[in-house]
Amino acid sequence: MNMVAVPRWYPFYHEAISNVLSQKPEAEVMISACADYGMLHTLHHAMTTVGARPTIIIYDICNTPLKSSEWYARKHDFPVQCFCENIITADIEKSSFDLIVTDEFLSVLQDAYKPLVIEKWKKILKPGGTIVTTAMTGNPTTPVLREGYAARARRLFDIYGPLVIPQPLDENGNREKLLAQFKRFAMYHTRHMIKAELQIRQLFKDFKFLSIQRISTPGECVNPTDSFQVTARLEG
């Protein structure tokens, strides 16, 4: 429904993840919050492209994305380990990961929490470890944009609904209930956007290598929305 950014919006993930996995096929990889199985699918695609068999650990504060990722891993017959915890406060061993991937996590966090997550990532990455992520930039979401956003989701559901939810929804008012949830999501969904490229540079200032590419995305509430595709590597 284009209500929220998904890893498929960002073409750089495949190459950035494949680069790390081709150098270290048995890498220890963390998905640092995920929302659903989309990031795991992106990682899996890179694994199969380069023939890597990484160890995959997934953290999220919510169980739903973990269940979704476990479903995906079972379906494709590879192991994942999931932890339902707050990444900022979770007790994770120092220098555990070669690669941390996550889609739009920084734009989910209020500004005060962004440096805390970067600190945690720095601590749990091994020397030479890499972060691959995206972070959205744009203007605040106004009430008018929220209305338009909900209306667009309803229009898209009219066209593509049966592909997303194949079972009939009209009985018992279920369709209306779902559409009401679209509206509710549009009214509350708030991005804590990156203000400028400089903010990313400051957040990742301790990383030895930093690549930032700005691209236009299909957009959520603000259309078009831009995003930064970020690869950051610690000194090896």
Ligand SMILES: C[S@@+](CC[C@H](N)C(=O)[O-])C[C@H]1O[C@@H](n2cnc3c(N)ncnc32)[C@H](O)[C@@H]1O
């Ligand atoms: C990775 S982010 C964004 C993903 C999505 N593609 C988007 O653009 O909104 C969303 C995920 O972060 C999780 N999350 C938010 N704060 C968290 C925290 N402090 N620790 C762990 N997970 C967190 C949420 O539960 C959610 O599944």
